[in-house]
Amino acid sequence: MHHFLVQLVWYADLVLIGYFVLANLGYTILMTLSLYSVSLHATYAARKPYSDLADSPVTPPVALIIAAYNEQDTIVQTVLSMLDLNYQDKEVIVVDDGSTDSTVKRLIERFRLLRMDLIYRERLKTGQPLACYHNPVFPELFVIQVEHGGKPHALNCGINMARSPYFCTVDADSIIERDALLRLMAPVVHSAGNVVVSGGIVRIANGCTLRGGRLEGMSLPSGWLERCQIVEYIRTFLFGRPGWSMMNATFIASGCFCLLHRESVIGAGGYTTDTVTEDIDVIAAIRRNMVEEKKDFQVVFTSDPICWTEAPRQLGMLARQRRRWQLGLTQTLWKNRGMLFNPRYGSTGMLSMPFHLLIEVVGCVVEALGTLVILPISFIVFHTPWWIFAIFLLLSIGYGTLLSMGSVVLEEVTLRRYPRLKHVAILMMYAIIENIGYRQIVTFFRAYGVLQALKGRNKQKWEHVEHSGIRINNAPAPRQAMGGNFSDSLAGGRK
């Protein structure tokens, strides 16, 4: 019996080592590709490559769709940020998913919106909205109120309301940099292929100061959890996705800030409630649909359009968020299992999806089991010497730190969003700290998400982040003017 147990633990250890080698090999390849892609892009983009797009009539119109649920604290700032974007032909569509707070009221007051009975064409099945609000003084802005039905439903309503050929999904608590939309659209204009999805970078705004819908003071938050997340986001967005994009195998584009071709999304059936992460699911659906219809297409990721969002400050909130992401990823992979290892879907089916399945989904379970069960048994029950454990731990943490540190280097070389040396030093410190404790905690949350997927859980709920991480300066921004007053017309007509 003892011999059998020893053999079992030995094989489990081999699996763990195999996973470690495979995962880190994958990450190293991605890191190399990303390093190449991001630094070249930064070099090329250094000298105003977007100036010709800003005022060009050829640049396609975009609808920014903001699905909101109980976002009264941030919605006005978000809409101001959208209206202020350097993009000449845009619509801003706020879809209120039956909020129980003052989300709509605040928008009505700030933008003096008027309730109107506007035509709503139901290209995607959603039902009619409860109310539409608009003010011709802000011709770009539309607010629609729909019955509470979840984020996918709200996004579909926004797609139905949009008139532009492209739309960009933006979270209601996100702030987009002024040129970000233009940068996101650049691959559509500059690519010889048919770009149907263009994803950008999401960064954490905790600790920054917001004024008139724009970030004016870049800083770091004081909490360790938020700081760890900042390093993690930099690593994910600079050291993972550009690599996949180079192989035309982008499988995940954050719905927080993503540009999509409207007809392609409608053709793929829009956003569905089959999974809890509609943003991952829609990319897979588009890919499947385009391949089935034998259409040429590209899904790209660009490393300089930046969207700032607020990250969870409490561990519980982080747990919910990561569990949901992992659950959604697992559900999407299961739903689209026909694409896995299917050469018809090119590098996505042969590389990206298997990687996400083996490393991101199965991997976190293996890692959690290894940390919780196998390693303790190996080293406590079977008395493996502590120094062996220490060597492997050193390698693991050292390599994790290398990836995180590399991404901080990339951030420093390309985007340089943190102006003070102190901030960079803190980020470097957290590139180490993040690997001791934080990564393991997140792995458990993710493993729990996978278990929930196995149990068949699928409940779409709005994820809510408590908004207190961004400082808001309420003094009006210099460039903003409220425009005329619509009700003036009742007092004697317009001039």
Next chain:
Amino acid sequence: MFRIPDRILWIVFCLAIAILVVDTILVVYIFYRRLSRNRYFQKKDATRRKHAALVRSFLDLDTSLEIAVSTLRGASGQPGRDAVQDMLLDGITPANRSMVTEALLRLGFVEQWAREAFGWRRGRQLVAHVVEGAPLPATPQKSFQRIRGMRLFCVRRARAVSELGQLDGEFAQVFMEEAQHDPSPYVGRANVAAMGQNREPYAVAVLLELMRQAVEGTNGLPVLSIKTALVRYPLTELPRFAGFLGDSNPRFRFLAVDTIREICDNCRFTLGIQDFPESVSRWFLDQAKQDSSVDVRARSARVIRHFHAPAAIVALRALIQDENEFVRLHAVRSCADPYYSALIPDVVCKLADTKWRVREAAVKTLAAFGREGRTQLAAYFLDTTDQYASEQIVDEMQRGGIISELLPALGSDGPDSWLMLQVCSRMVSMGKTSLLTELLAREIRMGRLADASPEVQYQAQETAQKAKVQLLDVLAASPTPQFMITVRTLARRKRDDLQSKARSILQSGIGPGKAAPVAAGRA
């Protein structure tokens, strides 16, 4: 207990140490990079400060080339040279382009970019050709074309080509032509963008030819990038398009026509047929409306509208009747110009088109005709029994602010009062009451009339008050819950005509039982 071979442990240990060393190197590198960048920008800023006045004066053509060049030569080191380069390139205008080009040449920037873009030997040949008129050997066939086309090796070339593209016409032309032989699409794209910025006449034909190749998929360049470059050209370059309009490829024809459309739309003054070369205007008036391609016909309408000539009215009328909805759509949109008021009846007919896009365009076009168009729109709205057309008109009247603009007419004694009353009644009967109720509830603000005399302000208040009383009457015909809330609010305000009217409505006992649905309209 099981054993891990020592050899493996040793490898793992070495790996761990190596990784920790790399980590340390990265930490040192980040600090080094941050500090070196700080030093770089300090030096660059210092050079900027030192030479800003001189460069500004040189760019304004107040300082001679010799003085500028001899002073700017003093800017040494990479930060200094970068600062000078940025200042000169950022301030380049058509007026000073020739002088700036000469300065860049004498300061050695042109040769540096030429070397980066085309290689050491070829770069020197090209510079010698443009400066001294030395004979230029044919472009050599370079080996490793596939590798040269890779992104890793072309970013520097692409940037250099972009800079060269900003030089004066004859200089730039040589480099632009040379850059066309580059195997990389990134360099090609930079070249195309530079041509657009430079706007040298010779490049129109080159860009159109590149566009044709892009449409056929033979050069790997993005069509939209080429189009973006072409639309930067002025109207005076249109004769160069004439030869391409009859091309056999319908997609290319469409793109050429659409580019002309964008160029016309970009003009800041009203165009006339005399502004177009005859070959181009004749093609649009005679050929375009019969073109086999729907897209060409559709976009042609948007060019023809800029002709402002009787022949254009005839052509647009024909296109409004086209069998294809997109042609009709663009033709109707094209009529949104006071010159084409003769086409108002034709546009009114399109309010009942079977396709909603055409209906929508017709409503917008009529609204753009000012008072005459809006009256026609309102009259049609009152007469029609077509539900879809009515909904489209109401939608546009709300979105465009027409309702809010016309609403004060309800309180006036003018001829518009009756018309507005009928429009509001019709809207109420359609269940489109949200905006009207909302306007009723809004407080009258005097923002726009804040500087007007007290009498004018009083009159405006009175008119608005009367309009609201009328509106109450209209809305009471089909009360909604939203309306009843508003009425209750109005009944609680200080005593005036509006309050009395609201009270009488409440006393009459009407309620939202008869309410029309508040929900948004149908397609």
